[in-house]
Amino acid sequence: MMKKTILIGGEAGLGSNVTSHLIGKIFCSLGYHVFNYRDYPSLIKGGHNFNVLKISDKPVHSHEHYYDFILALDQKTINIHKKSLKRGGVIFGTKETGPVVKKLGGPQILANDVLIGLFFRYFGVDSSTILALAEKTFGKNDLIRKAIEQGYSLTEVKEKIKKIGKPNYFISGNEAIGAGAIAAGMDIYLAYPMTPATPVLHFLAKRQIENNILVFQPENEIATINMALGASFTGAKVMVGSSGGGFALMTEAISLAGMAELPLVIYLAQRTAPSTGVPTYTAQSDLKFALNAGHGEFARIVSAPGDAQEAIIRTQEAFYLSCKYRTPAIILGDKHLGESNYTSSQLKGSKLKPVSYPVGRASSYEHNRMGHTVEDAERVARGQEKRLKKIPRLAREMQKINPVSVFGKGKNLIIGHGSTKGAVLDALSELKNFKFLQISYLSPFPKKSVAREIKKSQKVFLVENSATGLLADVIAEQTGLLIKNKVLKYDGRPFVPQDIIKAIKK
């Protein structure tokens, strides 16, 4: 089995993310599987950004912290990560790229292209493949071409990498959310910028004309969601997106969507909280917030896709269910899902077709069937009951769309939701007698399936990017079953498989 892990790093603005993406894309075009993790602090220039690429001829779903290669755009990258280089690992850095950039008289950014040339020459990949994909990414550029060619001349072929299959897809979670929304027939996307949801705003804004959708950035998140509900009232299919802080501002109108029975899809991309937290790092700590946001009692749909392929399907389902049951749907993602790139040999969509239509009246006030205001006891109770009936109906419908998935075989169980899926799947092969229960729908909660899996297992572990293990609380509330073993991570960084393996073997 071929498996390589590559770290690419440098100051913000030096290009490590673009280079990492291009290298990943080239391997995907040769039929390999790639996972691309992105790590960056919240600044525009300076600091230290890095990506980790894990490449294999078998499916990979996560990254790790031991590297076969370090591609360094500055000395700091080498200083920080050298200790994680595997025995026999290779470092290419400014020592190699510096003289070439100087000779070309070009800007510092050309160091990326020198590294790309050097790296692929090392693996004996044809320069025409690289140049073609570089041109596709950066456009025709003579300097870039020269820098790649110069990179080629810096080494001999050390290892031969062959094309092993048809090109694979290479797509991030955020791109998948955007693609899923277009595939669902979304008409309007509204969002105020907030990391890590912003890439969806950029993705859709760029493609709005060709897809005949409208993408607008309102004055704040409160305006965003209220505009969305105004448009939903007229029959438009609408999505909004934000992270925890912006989502917090939206909560009053989430309750309005529940009361006025208006379809709305909300993408909540979690990041390290509370408050501003750590803006460019990951967390799953808004789970209970998503489940409870908005005053009063009403039906809601909350899904947590575990990778890009699932993000496409769950986004389509969110539109379908929200339109059909006329209640808000929240897609719970996070930085790790949104900004990591996943590989798929094919990308499938959902067959469900969302249907929306205009209504004559919508009201935040308790109302009768005609939409007129009521305050008398009997009709107030009737209004509540009518809306809450959606919960069991939704729970039944959800059985048809795999609210939970089980991976592997064994007496012991790992439970998780959302972006931890990748690291858990890659850990599973090194854990004996363990299977993984992924919960993709958190509301309505698939209590029977979850309870059944827990009851027939010996040891049960929760894996979650949080400090308290929120899913264990939800499971306890929904099933009465307690999970004592929690593998938690709350430093803003996603799990790597070794984190989970070590914690469980302890």
Next chain:
Amino acid sequence: MKKEALLTKEKNTWCSGCTNFAVLRAVKEAISELRLAKNTSIVTGIGCHAKIYDYLNLRAFYGLHGRVLPIAFGVKLGNPDLNVIGFGGDGDTYAEGMEHFVHNCRYNADLTMLVHNNQVFSLTTGQFTPTTEKGFKGASSPLGVNEIPLNPLVLALAAGATFVARGYALETSHLKELIKQAISHKGFAFIDILQPCIMYHKHSIPFLNRNVYKISQSHKKEHFGQAMEKAREWDYSYEKDSKVPIGVFYQSDRSSFQTQWTQLKRPWHEIDRKINLSNIVGEFK
């Protein structure tokens, strides 16, 4: 639709003698005379004004306190063919929803915003709002309000509104004409309607009856400087008599929000989409 058909049969719960009845009449007649009932959607906030939701037999959205404008803007985004009218109170529009007011003046979407300005929170029993005069004593301000009132006309002008007017509920025919002009305006049309509360701000009625006058024909409403000067004539205070102009202060023809978006042509729900996932994700291969 006849004027009468524009009303529902819902029980009216405004106080007997409330000046909101006059606003309701002016709105009903304006819509009827413009023959726009079928194509009109109203959006209300929360407060006494918002009860108009139940009384007008139109497509309607009973929204949230302060959020009339974003909802109305969204209705227009969703269906650009609709004639959208927002109703808000002074607390609604100038306190809770201030940011939306400023930005909607900038956006210049083809909407009408009618603010029932009674200079007090009435449905919550008489607290001050941003337009309440200095010295006002209410349950939440027994020592008297210390702050100067906000002049919403000056704010709207400064923020870029393209139609700025003031009406007086008790000058009902004049108000009706203003509403017709506002609806016909292509862009964001704003009318601050002086609508005195007979329970918590009744002292404004004799003052306004004494001081309100209609802006003369010679006022150049396309002239921003003159509009600003006219808007500053009364500062919403009651310390001493001051003339209170009503009418159109300003109107200009800056292009509206929807003219800038080629996608905004017809109601989205009428669009039949041919969707092919492999085309959408093709770029990732």
